[in-house]
Amino acid sequence: MPDNRPTLLFVHGAWHGSWCWDEVTTLLSDQGWRIRLIDLPTVHAAGKELLGMQDDADAVAAAIDEIVGPVTVIAHSYGGVPTTQGATDPRVRHIVYIAAFALDEGESLLAAVGGEAPDWWHVNGPVVTAGDDDQPPQHLFYGDVDADVADASAARLLPQSVRAFTEPLTQVAWRDRPTTYILTEQDAIFPIPAQEALSARAGSRVARLNASHSPFLSQPDAVAEIIAAAASGA
Numbered sequence: 010m011p012d013n014r015p016t017l018l019f020v021h022g023a024w025h026g027s028w029c030w031d032e033v034t035t036l037l038s039d040q041g042w043r044i045r046l047i048d049l050p051t052v053h054a055a056g057k058e059l060l061g062m063q064d065d066a067d068a069v070a071a072a073i074d075e076i077v078g079p080v081t082v083i084a085h086s087y088g089g090v091p092t093t094q095g096a097t098d099p100r101v102r103h104i105v106y107i108a109a110f111a112l113d114e115g116e117s118l119l120a121a122v123g124g125e126a127p128d129w130w131h132v133n134g135p136v137v138t139a140g141d142d143d144q145p146p147q148h149l150f151y152g153d154v155d156a157d158v159a160d161a162s163a164a165r166l167l168p169q170s171v172r173a174f175t176e177p178l179t180q181v182a183w184r185d186r187p188t189t190y191i192l193t194e195q196d197a198i199f200p201i202p203a204q205e206a207l208s209a210r211a212g213s214r215v216a217r218l219n220a221s222h223s224p225f226l227s228q229p230d231a232v233a234e235i236i237a238a239a240a241s242g243a
Contacts, residue, residue, distance in 0.1 A: 015079040015102055015240050016043040018072055022086030022109075023173070024139045024146075024166040026053060029085070032229035037237065047072045049091065051170040058135035061172030062117070066095030073098045081240040084109050086199070086222065087173065090118050093211075096182040104183055105239050107232070108193040108204060108222055111211030114181050118174045126174075127198070136168035149198050152221035153228075162226065183211040189239040191232070192217045193224055214239070 017037060019030045027046035034044045049065045051057050069091050073080050081103045084092035089109025096104060110118050119126070129144040130137050140146040146166055151159035190212030192204045199222060208215045216235050218224045225232050 013079065014042065015081040016045055016076045017236065017240060018045045018047070018069075018076065018080055018082045020047065020069055020082060020084040020088035020092050021049065021052075022084075022088045023169050024052060025085075026165065026167070028165060029162065029223070030083075030225055033225045033233050033236070036229060036233040040233075040237065042237070042240070045072055045076060049088070049173075051173040052167050057168075057170050059172075060170050062091055062094065062174075062176035062178075065091035065173060069095035070098065073101060076100075081105065081236070083107065083236055085225070086110065087118060090173075090178065093182050094178050094180055097180055101182065101186060103187045103189065103239050103242075105189045105191065105236055106183075106207070106211060107191045107224065108196055108199050109190075109207075111183055111188070111190065111207045112178050112181075113210070114179060115177050117177045120177070129198070132171060133168070135171055137171050137174070138168045139166060150222045151226060152195060152197055154221065154223060154226045158226055162223070187213045187239075187242075189214045189216065189235065191215075191224065191235060193220045193222055194218065195220055196222045198222055 021029050026048050038044050051060045051065050079100050079102045082092050082096045083105040085107045089106050089111050140149050146163040147159040190208035220228050
């Protein structure tokens with residue numbers, strides 16, 4: 010693999026973990042791409058109840074700092090928030106947002122969804138969980154994913170710090186580097202008009218997939234192809 014090809018850093022969304030990228034990263038690794046994965050502190054760290062978006066952004070920045078050479082960051086959903094805040098290193102050559110919150114300075118995720126938690130967020134003190142019997146995660150996140158995979162993925166979701174959703178951005182990585190925005194057209198939780206508005210300001214290139222909120226599970230080949238093209242500058 011040419012030395013100038015970037016390392017691919019993957020940032021998962023709310024309630025999830027680096028496990029969600031397994032199919033896509035296997036495809037890309039087989040193509041010779043270097044892969045780096047992180048688990049965000051507001052989901053996975055001990056004492057996560059006290060942590061916020063900046064802690065996740067610091068984790069993104071630390072992962073980038075450990076990588077030798079150029080980097081392409083791939084962020085899903087909430088992962089777009091700490092990526093936008095933390096991926097400001099000049100070695101970050103490209104950001105791929107997948108149905109992600111590519112927010113601007115002063116914005117938080119909670120503000121971006123209207124200032125009130127959606128009815129499928131369940132706040133329990135300092136943490137929040139996703140879905141319930143009426144609106145299961147299988148419907149919210151994995152509408153076009155194989156049922157067995159959707160069930161297994163839903164079982165791995167964890168509570169997340171509420172602070173992650175309320176802290177506003179203070180810096181914006183997408184403003185001065187190329188980006189790709191992947192819109193998910195069958196998304197049950199992220200309306201297409203909202204995705205289109207974000208992609209209009211944070212999408213140098215825009216791709217559309219007829220997929221649910223988690224295309225890395227339902228259409229890994231298509232997602233891997235878009236990421237490889239973005240990271241290659243194609």
